Amino acid sequence: MASGNSAVPALTDLSSSQNPRNISVNEKSSDSVWTIASKSPTSVNLKWKNGDQDAPDYKYTVESTGGPLSYVQGQSGINITDLSPATLYNFSITPEINGTQRDTTVITVTTEPLPVSRLCVAFKGEAGVVLTWEIGNGTTACRILLEDKGSHKESDQNLTVNIPDLKPGCTYEAQCASESEETRTGSAAGGDSPGATGTGGTAGTCTVSKCQHGPNEQPSDSSPTNKTGVRLRGLKSGTWYKATVYSQTEDGTEGQPTATEFRTDSFRVLDLEAANISATSLTLTWKMYDNGSCLPYTYNINVVWDTGFFNFTVNKTQTALTELSPNTLYNITVHASFQDGSEGTPGFLQVYTRPGPVSDLRVTVISTRSIGLAWSSKDSDSFKILTRQDKAGIPRTERTNQSSISIGDLYPGTEYCFEVFPVGRNGTEGDSQSICSMTGKQSGCVFCETVMFLKGNQCNL
Structure with a gap:
């Protein structure tokens, strides 16, 4: 075989070497008989640089500090496989010719890390x-x-x-x-x-x-x-x-x-607001910031609540949401988009619908000093009751989380009007229902006592 001119023996020199030795090279070495053709997270493909046609017939021993390594030998080199990603290896490659081992080349190489x-x-x-x-x-x-x-x-x-x-x-x-x-x-x-x-x-x-x-904001141990x-x-x-x-x-x-x-976005939805909020509907309005663009937009409305969602599309900067549930929190997102599908920065809004009005409002008990009320409601968390004497004056306010109440400290023989407001989770009030009733009249000395008490006098029984 012909001798190479490299300072490090080429594969064609190995058959004439009488004293095998170790030759250490790395990925940047230019005088090695080996070159790193390619590598991946689990393999390194080495090729020999000389032109020896018999090189593919050599037998190689490939080892690292962990022991022998698997490789596939081809016409132009060897492919070392079953490696670990992002790992530094020292490959010891020893050729064997006619039963005689020759110079061992130690190649230092790091496998690629896994992609992100x-x-x-x-x-x-x-x-x-x-x-x-x-x-x-x-x-x-x-x-x-x-x-x-x-x-x-x-x-x-x-x-x-x-x-x-x-x-x-x-x-x-x-x-x-x-x-x-x-x-x-x-x-x-x-x-x-x-x-x-x-x-x-x-x-x-x-x-x-x-x-x-x-x-x-310190990260937890589980971060x-x-x-x-x-x-x-x-x-x-x-x-x-x-x-x-x-x-x-x-x-x-x-x-x-x-x-x-x-x-990146070139337009965004601004000032998203809800108006005309009722128990089952509301009106949405918003504005567009678009750097003066005259192109038409399409608006995708996404409405989500705890038990469902729905979507629809409009071409104007306002729309009405109907068939909503009373006393429910809705998460509303408005996305603006061009015809090419590009979307701008969306607008987001959380809003509660109002609770529905109470039903079956009725007077349950009447006495000279109090009146009992009761009603029905399916979606309210609490109730506010306004009490007015003779339909005038400053109202008195009572609150309860029950569907009944007794209004006391009233005057005998006097008409009172009661207005019951349903109250939702976040304090939103629904439409009220009203009812009027008169307290019972008192007679005899009891009535005299009440009247004189009001006048600051005494009653002799």
Whole structure:
């Protein structure tokens, strides 16, 4: 076999080597007979660099500190399999020729970490988003490559920013700006990652800081340490972005990228209000903020309560909700969208319907000094009763959570009117029902005693 010129013996030199020795190389070595063609979280594909046609016929022993390793031998190299992600290996590769072992090459290599998982846009607004993801064992940091794709999905890059050193279990804020904007500088708060830099496209900057927990916001022992969150601020409204997240090991080895695309909002629903609230209906009104756009919007109304939901679509900034249940909390969201399906920042409102009026209001007991009332109600939590003498004057207020009450301290032989209001969970009052009745008249000395008592005199029985 011909001899190679490399300082490290090539495979074609191994048959002539009389004293086998160890040759240590790593991923950056350029003079090794081996080159790392590719790697994944569970395998490393090694190829030989010389042109020996007999190399595929050699027999190899592949070991690490844990013992022999599985590999598949091909025409151009060997593929070591069944490895662990994000793990540093020292592969000892010993060729054997005609029963004779030759020089052992020790290759140091780190397998890729697993890609991040569950990458999603947790929140999206006009000038920012919140990205969250989870990592696998062995990942010590991540980086984000943020690319501005322009106002359309076609590639029209205006900003490309690299945000490094994002540690698992932490939440970050990144203030991004294009080169044409005012440069934002400053060290990261609390010993955080350095400011991100632009890479390709139009250079951008991104000042990164780690969010600090307040005294009442400390993470619990059960908080996930494999989840990372980044709030990106300073983005342009109505713009498509691509965020690519790379997992990294301690020595900087990166895993396969995971990407997501999103479009920042360019319009939002404002001043969402409920009016004309009754027990079974209400009217919704809102306004649109859209930077002067003259394009038509479609509004998707989502109504949710504790036992159900419904959706419908309108083209105006108001609508009526009917066939609602009395004394019920409704969560209402109004989404505005263009014809291309892009959605703006929604408006949100919580509102209680009023309880229904009481039924079967009646007088149950009449005496000279009191009147008993009773009624029926299916959806009220409590009741307010207003009592007026002779349908005039300042009313007296009573409250009860029962469906009956006795109103005392009344004058004999006097007409009183009672107004019963149902009261809901949050204090919302429904429509009232009224009834009038006269207290009983007294006679004889008892009546005399009452009259004279009122005049401040005495009664002699």
